[in-house]
Each structure stands twice: as C-alpha cells, then as structure tokens.
Amino acid sequence: MKKLLTLPAIALLCLATTTGCKKNNSNSNAATTYSMTATAGGTAFSTSDCLESSNFTSYFFTGQATGGRSITIGIASNNLTTGSYTLDSITTGHFAEYFISSGNYKMSKSGTVTITSIVAGVSIAGTFNFTCTDGTTVTGGKFTAKIP
Numbered sequence: 635m636k637k638l639l640t641l642p643a644i645a646l647l648c649l650a651t652t653t654g655c656k657k658n659n660s661n662s663n664a665a666t667t668y669s670m671t672a673t674a675g676g677t678a679f680s681t682s683d684c685l686e687s688s689n690f691t692s693y694f695f696t697g698q699a700t701g702g703r704s705i706t707i708g709i710a711s712n713n714l715t716t717g718s719y720t721l722d723s724i725t726t727g728h729f730a731e732y733f734i735s736s737g738n739y740k741m742s743k744s745g746t747v748t749i750t751s752i753v754a755g756v757s758i759a760g761t762f763n764f765t766c767t768d769g770t771t772v773t774g775g776k777f778t779a780k781i782p
Contacts, residue, residue: 666753666756666757666778666780667682667778668682668683668684668685668757668778668779668780669681669682669683669684669697669776669777669778670684670695670697670699670705670775670776670777670778670779671774671775671776671777672705672762672772672773672774672775672776673771673772673773673774674703674705674732674770674771674772675732675734675770675771675772679697679699679703679705679772680699681697681698681699681700681704683697683698684696684697684777684778684779684780685779685780685782686757686758686779686780686781686782687782688714690712691710691711691712692708692709692710692711692727693708693709693711693714693758694706694707694708694709695707695758695760695777695779696779697777701735702733702734702735702736703732703733703734703735704732704733705730705731705732705733705772705775706730706731706733707721707729707730707747707762707777708727708728708729708730708731709727709728709747709749710726710727710728714749714752714758715749715752716749716750716751716752717748717749718746718747718748718749719746719747719748719749720744720745720746721742721744721745721746721747721762721764722742722743722744722745723741723742723743723767724741728747729741729742730742730745730747730762730764730772732766732770732772740766740767740768740770741766741767742764742765742766742767743764743765743766743767744764744765745762745763745764745765745772746762746763746764747760747761747762747764747775748760748761748762754781755781756780756781757778757779757780757781758778758779758781759776759777759778759779760776760777761775761776761777762775762776762777763775
C-alpha cells in the first residue's frame with residue numbers, strides 16, 4: 635500500500651514542479667531596423683539601409699537613399715564609445731559628407747554626432763546635425779547602422 639501511495643505522490647510532485655515553467659515563445663532577438671533619416675538641404679532624407687564599416691582607426695556610418703543621395707559620417711577612433719563627437723571638415727578626423735549625385739557632394743564644416751547605443755556585433759545608433767562648407771544644413775539626423 636505504501637508503494638501505491640508513494641508513486642502518485644512522486645508523480646504529483648514532478649507535475650507540480652514542471653508545470654510552473656512556461657516556455658518563452660517571444661523572440662528576444664527581435665529584428666532591428668537599420669535606417670538613417672534627416673533633413674538635408676531642406677529635403678527629407680530617408681533610407682532603410684544603413685551600414686557601419688570600420689578599419690583600425692575609424693568608424694563610418696553610411697545611409698544610401700533613392701536617387702543616389704547618401705550621407706556618410708566618419709569618426710576617427712579605434713575604440714568607439716557612446717557620447718558626442720564634434721564634426722568638422724577633416725581636422726579632428728570626425729566628418730560628414732552629403733552626396734547628392736555623382737561628383738556632387740558637400741563636406742561638413744561643423745556639427746555633432748552623438749552615439750547613443752552600441753550593441754556589439756549587431757548595431758550602432760545615434761543622432762547627428764551638421765552644416766556643410768557651402769552653408770547647406772543637415773538636421774534632425776538619426777541612424778541605426780548594421781554591424782556586418
């Protein structure tokens with residue numbers, strides 16, 4: 635009789651400890667949207683394709699929009715961290731370029747890029763504003779760049 639009562643007690647205990655766990659079906663690695671948006675020279679700039687590239691001394695973030703327009707931001711650093719970086723033409727090594735069409739591009743004279751988040755191996759996000767050497771402004775910039 636003891637064996638008959640013990641077996642159901644063990645089964646009940648196993649059932650109680652395993653039903654308390656629920657498999658998490660949510661996707662904790664939800665897809666990241668890689669994009670770059672801004673207002674460049676008074677015209678909306680938007681792309682769903684923003685990539686990061688780097689070498690031993692610099693990081694580059696490039697968004698390619700329709701019609702051949704693109705914005706590239708370069709930060710001279712071999713160890714990028716969150717924070718603000720002052721843009722100029724090339725003196726500090728931190729710069730931005732606004733490409734309008736083949737052979738027609740504008741270089742930053744002043745501005746700021748702020749790196750707001752870095753997810754190792756996944757993405758780098760931030761904001762930017764700059765004024766080009768000819769006075770063209772690029773404002774309200776935001777990006778999330780894919781790390782290849």
